[in-house]
Each structure stands twice: as C-alpha cells, then as structure tokens.
Amino acid sequence: xxxxxxxxxxxxxxxxxxxxxxxxxxxxxxxxxxxxxxxxxxxxxxxxxxxxxxxxxxxxxxxxxxxxxxxxxxxxxxxxxxxxxxxxxxxxxxxxxxxxxxxxxxxxxxxxxxxxxxxxxxxxxxxxxxxxxxxxxxxxxxxxxxxxxxxxxxxxxxxxxxxxxxxxxxxxxxxxxxxxxxxxxxxxxxxxxxxxxxxxxxxxxxxxxxxxxxxxxxxxxxxxxxxxxxxxxxxxxxxxxxxxxxxxxxxxxxxxxxxxxxxxxxx
Amino acid sequence: xxxxxxxxxxxxxxxxxxxxxxxxxxxxxxxxxxxxxxxxxxxxxxxxxxxxxxxxxxxxxxxxxxxxxxxxxxxxxxxxxxxxxxxxxxxxxxxxxxxxxxxxxxxxxxxxxxxxxx
Numbered sequence: 001x002x003x004x005x006x007x008x009x010x011x012x013x014x015x016x017x018x019x020x021x022x023x024x025x026x027x028x029x030x031x032x033x034x035x036x037x038x039x040x041x042x043x044x045x046x047x048x049x050x051x052x053x054x055x056x057x058x059x060x061x062x063x064x065x066x067x068x069x070x071x072x073x074x075x076x077x078x079x080x081x082x083x084x085x086x087x088x089x090x091x092x093x094x095x096x097x098x099x100x101x102x103x104x105x106x107x108x109x110x111x112x113x114x115x116x117x118x119x120x121x122x123x124x125x126x127x128x129x130x131x132x133x134x135x136x137x138x139x140x141x142x143x144x145x146x147x148x149x150x151x152x153x154x155x156x157x158x159x160x161x162x163x164x165x166x167x168x169x170x171x172x173x174x175x176x177x178x179x180x181x182x183x184x185x186x187x188x189x190x191x192x193x194x195x196x197x198x199x200x201x202x203x204x205x206x207x208x209x210x211x212x213x214x215x216x217x218x219x220x221x222x223x224x225x226x227x228x229x230x231x232x233x234x235x236x237x238x239x240x241x242x243x244x245x246x247x248x249x250x251x252x253x254x255x256x257x258x259x260x261x262x263x264x265x266x267x
Numbered sequence: 268x269x270x271x272x273x274x275x276x277x278x279x280x281x282x283x284x285x286x287x288x289x290x291x292x293x294x295x296x297x298x299x300x301x302x303x304x305x306x307x308x309x310x311x312x313x314x315x316x317x318x319x320x321x322x323x324x325x326x327x328x329x330x331x332x333x334x335x336x337x338x339x340x341x342x343x344x345x346x347x348x349x350x351x352x353x354x355x356x357x358x359x360x361x362x363x364x365x366x367x368x369x370x371x372x373x374x375x376x377x378x379x380x381x382x383x384x385x
C-alpha cells in the first residue's frame with residue numbers, strides 16, 4: 001500500500017517488518033524468475049545472432065521462408081507473423097485490463113478479461129503450430145542437397161537446372177551428374193532444411209519452440225487462476241494479487257515475442 | 268494463510284483512478300500497434316525504397332526497445348515501483364548489454380575463424 005511508505009522509517013527499511021521494495025514476497029519472486037528466464041532467451045538470441053553472422057552467405061532470409069497466409073495463395077512475407085504479434089499484444093491488453101479490474105475488486109471484469117486473454121493465447125499457440133506445419137512441410141518444389149551438403153534451389157519445376165546460394169547456375173550434363181549424386185529434400189527438420197543451412201531450422205525450432213512452451217504454460221496457469229476467480233477464491237482473500245502475478249508472466253511472454261519478432265523475422 | 272502478508276502490499280484503487288488507468292492502458296496499446304505497423308511496413312518497403320540495411324536494422328532495434336519499454340514500464344507496472352526495485356530488475360540487463368558490446372567490439376574477429384595471432 002502506498003500509505004506505508006510514509007509511515008516507515010526509511011533508514012531502517014532493511015531491518016524487518018516492511019518490504020524494502022514495497023512489493024509482496026510472491027511478486028518479487030515472480031519478477032526475479034522472469035529476470036532469470038529472460039537470460040535464457042537472451043542466450044538463445046545471442047547464439048542465433050552469432051551463428052547467423054558466421055554463416056552469413058547461406059543463411060536463409062526469414063522473409064522468404066515464412067510467406068504463407070491461411071486461405072490465401074501466393075507470397076505474403078511478414079503478414080502472418082505480424083498478425084501473430086497483433087494477437088499477442090491484444091492478449092497483453094486484455095490481461096492488464098483484468099489486473100486493473102482486480103484492483104477495483106470487480107470479479108466480473110476479471111472473469112471477462114481473463115477469458116479473452118486465454119482465448120488470445122490459444123489462438124497464438126495455434127498460429128505457431130500452423131507455421132511449424134508449413135515450415136516442416138516445405139514448398140511443393142523442394143530443394144536439392146548436393147553431395148557436399150550445399151543447398152541448391154531448382155530453377156523451374158522441370159528439375160534439371162539449379163542455382164547455388166552464391167548465384168552460380170548449373171544446367172545440362174554438368175547439372176545431371178550433380179543431381180545424381182545429391183538428393184531432393186522437402187521442408188525442414190533438425191538435420192535438413194530446404195531453405196538453407198540446417199542451423200536455421202534448429203534455431204527456429206528451439207527459439208519459437210521455447211517461446212511457444214512459455215505461451216502454452218502461460219495459458220495453463222492463466223486457466224488455473226481463472227478457475228480460482230470463478231470460485232471466488234480471491235474475493236474471499238480480499239485482493240486479486242494472483243491475477244497480477246500471472247499477468248506479469250503473461251506480459252513477459254509478450255515481451256519476449258517482441259524481441260523474437262525483431263531478431264528472427266525482421267532483421 | 269497470509270503468512271507472507273501479501274494483503275498489505277496488494278494494490279487497490281477506486282473507480283475514478285481506474286478510469287484514468289484504463290485510458291493509459293489503451294493509449295499504450297495504440298503506441299504498441301503503431302510501432303509494430305511501422306516495423307512491418309519498413310520490413311516490406313525498405314528494399315524498394317533503397318534504404319541502407321544498417322539504417323533499417325538499427326531502426327528495428329530501437330523500435331523494439333521502445334516497445335519493450337512501454338510493456339515493462341506500464342503493463343508490468345515497473346515504472347511505478349520503488350526505485351531500488353527498478354534497479355534490481357534492470358541492472359543485470361544493462362550490465363549484459365555493455366558486456367555484449369565489449370565482446371562484439373573486441374572478440375568478434377574470431378567469428379569467421381581467422382587466426383588473429385598470424
């Protein structure tokens with residue numbers, strides 16, 4: 001409570017009897033957990049940046065990989081991931097509105113906004129599953145993996161000519177021999193990637209997968225707290241701080257996506 | 268049950284204040300939406316408009332930090348916490364970023380496997 005700060009001897013804040021941060025134990029621990037969790041994400045993004053520079057010549061451009069959009073044909077770079085970002089920002093807004101309603105002890109407000117947050121989270125996880133499906137599935141044409149591991153792209157659907165990452169084109173007899181010794185690949189998994197270096201796929205699966213796990217667990221935790229709100233647990237307790245704590249976690253998930261969006265999809 | 272005395276620190280506010288807070292929440296939402304739209308449009312047009320990649324890249328990074336600031340400061344309410352708590356949360360990252368800049372400037376040459384001793 002704000003009033004506390006005035007009544008406490010500031011020189012003896014650490015002496016006990018008052019939280020020096022003016023924050024409850026649970027909320028401090030949630031914050032410190034998020035600080036450490038953010039370091040895990042930092043480590044993933046830093047190693048991504050390092051490897052990307054290391055393999056600059058053959059690194060696929062995310063814009064050229066994620067071009068699908070549901071119910072639409074053709075190339076729509078960035079559009080789908082922009083929509084996912086919008087959904088997550090929107091669910092962050094509904095979450096903070098749930099926290100605000102909790103501060104006014106308005107149970108119905110908390111119920112409405114938390115329900116919307118959970119729906120937003122589920123839509124986001126679903127979108128991510130859809131994107132994974134398309135990345136794993138790959139393009140109709142696929143690509144050619146040469147004997148030395150280089151990924152070459154087909155020039156047309158006849159599949160008798162291809163182009164290397166550095167722009168060199170091969171066709172005719174020279175191409176035929178290389179096609180013979182190489183193999184056709186479709187989509188991506190942890191060991192092959194038709195769009196370029198396999199490492200790109202590894203980072204994609206690990207970073208968006210780690211984030212997706214957070215979103216999913218966030219939805220589960222939100223749901224548990226939502227059930228408690230329905231049961232009136234926090235009404236009895238006299239405050240909705242649990243909603244605030246899961247809110248912190250949920251905003252953190254949104255925050256991480258802001259960084260993943262920039263460093264994985266935009267840059 | 269309240270062994271950690273959470274109730275003493277749990278925030279409450281009235282209708283009047285709540286109205287003001289909801290207004291702030293929506294203003295921040297429009298800022299976040301505008302910044303994201305700007306990022307996506309820049310990502311789509313920068314090649315056709317012949318912008319320099321370095322400029323585009325740093326614009327993305329700065330806009331990301333702007334978004335992160337608004338989420339942490341307002342949605343996670345950190346701006347209105349005690350100053351010592353703000354430092355407890357943000358200092359580790361300030362140190363990390365400084366460390367990364369030093370690493371990038373002094374050690375990044377190893378990235379392509381060059382032997383700097385030669």
